[in-house]
Amino acid sequence: MMFNASKRRSTWQGSFTAIVNPFTTDGELDEPALRANIDLAIEEGVHGLVICGHNGETHLMTDSERERAIAICVEQIAGRVPVLAGTGGISTPAVIARTRAAKNLGANGAMIEPPYFMTPKPADILAHFVSISDAVDLPVMFYNCPSRSGTDVKPDLFGELIERCNIVAIKDSAHSYDRTMVMIRDFGAEIGIFIGPAGIWGFAGIIMGGAGFVDGLQQVIGRPATTLFDLAVERNVEAAVPLQHRLHGLRTLLFNSPGTSPATIKDAMRLLGRPGGYPRLPLRPMQGADLRHFEEGLRALDIMPESAEKTKRLRQA
Numbered sequence: 194m195m196f197n198a199s200k201r202r203s204t205w206q207g208s209f210t211a212i213v214n215p216f217t218t219d220g221e222l223d224e225p226a227l228r229a230n231i232d233l234a235i236e237e238g239v240h241g242l243v244i245c246g247h248n249g250e251t252h253l254m255t256d257s258e259r260e261r262a263i264a265i266c267v268e269q270i271a272g273r274v275p276v277l278a279g280t281g282g283i284s285t286p287a288v289i290a291r292t293r294a295a296k297n298l299g300a301n302g303a304m305i306e307p308p309y310f311m312t313p314k315p316a317d318i319l320a321h322f323v324s325i326s327d328a329v330d331l332p333v334m335f336y337n338c339p340s341r342s343g344t345d346v347k348p349d350l351f352g353e354l355i356e357r358c359n360i361v362a363i364k365d366s367a368h369s370y371d372r373t374m375v376m377i378r379d380f381g382a383e384i385g386i387f388i389g390p391a392g393i394w395g396f397a398g399i400i401m402g403g404a405g406f407v408d409g410l411q412q413v414i415g416r417p418a419t420t421l422f423d424l425a426v427e428r429n430v431e432a433a434v435p436l437q438h439r440l441h442g443l444r445t446l447l448f449n450s451p452g453t454s455p456a457t458i459k460d461a462m463r464l465l466g467r468p469g470g471y472p473r474l475p476l477r478p479m480q481g482a483d484l485r486h487f488e489e490g491l492r493a494l495d496i497m498p499e500s501a502e503k504t505k506r507l508r509q510a
Contacts, residue, residue, distance in 0.1 A: 203332055203361035205275055205302070205385050207240025208419040209407040211248040213458055214262050215470025222258055224265060226468040230412065231269040233467065237411055238419035239274060242266060243304055243334075246279040247341060248409045248455040253473045256287075260294050267299040275301040277334055283308045285321050289328045296331040303329075304364065304407075306336040307344045315350045319357070326358040333359055334407075338366035338389065348375055355384055364389050364407045370397070377402045391421065392444030396433045399425035410440055412469065413447070413461040414496055439494060446490040451483040464488055465496070 212234065215226035234242060244266040245251040245259050254262070263278045270276050278295035280303045282288045292303045305325065307318045326333070335354065339345035345367060346354070354360055363380075365373050366389025373394070377386045385404030388395050395406045399422060411418035417436055424433035447457045456476040462469025463478075464487075471478055479487055491497070 202384055203302070205241060205334070205362055205387075206404040208238070208391075208405060208411065208422040209241035209243055209275075209277070209387065210234050210239045210411045210418075211243045211246045211407055211409045212266070213409065213412060213455055213462070213469050214245065214249040214251070214254070215459070215468055216250075216473050218471055220471075220473050222254075222262060223468075223470045224261075226470050227262065227265055228269050229468040231266060234411060235270070235273055237416040238423075239411055240405065240419070240422070241275040241277065242270065243277045243279060243407055244300075246304055246336075246407075247338070248458060249279065250455065250473055250476065251279050253476075256291060256294075259291065260298060263295055263298045263300055277302045277304045279304045279336075281306040281309075281336065283310060285324050288321070289325055292325055292329045292331055292333075296329055300331070302332040302334055302361070304334045304336050306338060306342045307346060309342040309344070312343050315346075318344065318346060318350065319353060322354055322358045322360070326360075330359065332361040334362040334364055334385075334387065335360045336364045336366070338364070340366070340368070348372075348379055351376070351380065355380065360384060362387055362404065366390060368393075370394055373398055373403070374401060390444070391418075392437075392440040394437075395421050395440070396425045396437045400428070408444075409455065409458050410443055410447075412458055412467065413465065413491075414440070414443055414494075442494050443496065446487070446494070450479065450487050450490070452477075452479040452487070457487070460484065460487060461491060461496075464491065 215223040217223050278300040280291035280295050337346045362385035364387045381402045388398035388403050388406040391406035391408045450457050456472035459469040460479050
């Protein structure tokens, strides 16, 4: 079944990159690297950017640092693609303040997860998002990632959320293909269902009616990550299947290495000469044998550190 996107609450669709915030070895936001990473993402065909999400290590940043990163992203994008700002947190008033700041800075929308750590009940989650929607008129991409937030928002609660809140899309990272199909079936005609684990079933999710996906693979592998969406729209199974397997291999490497995601994304980017910078403590870059084995994994996927010079030339062009 294909859905008429014109009936959806937003026009967001395609491959959105959850961008890293590059830090220096001293832990400062590397603004030139962030700008370079944004431009590289645009050159490689992304359809939207998420700034200050989990990949951006946003929970290790102050609110003023978040706002600076959002401001840089909005300025650098200059309207070329939608910019969604991660504004989530535990406290409802704090999330309202962050979401209002993101709107004032020019973000096209906010990505917000349920309050983490405290495992709120459905009524608490509903109250949280209703309060945000009442306070700030900004489209929201709901982020359901139980492995990170500790809370899994089921379809029945989500139906009530989209009825009462300014939620126009969801990033579904519940890691259940069955759940994704239910979400597309029940809500895909009204809101955009974005696949979280695009490296696992991004192609299948788009074929079945998903609006797009949100992940960080483009920052490592480049244009092939964004091409997957185009191949799905074209129904090009012959080209998409091997690419999906390659992306799955990369995702497995990033999540199953001795390092911790999203620091592993930055490890790969540095090996490839891409502007990812360094992580902040407690996240650490891989070193020694761990980094060598990680590099071997990239080579096995034909993602070669030898491409670093090519990437550098692309950035300087």
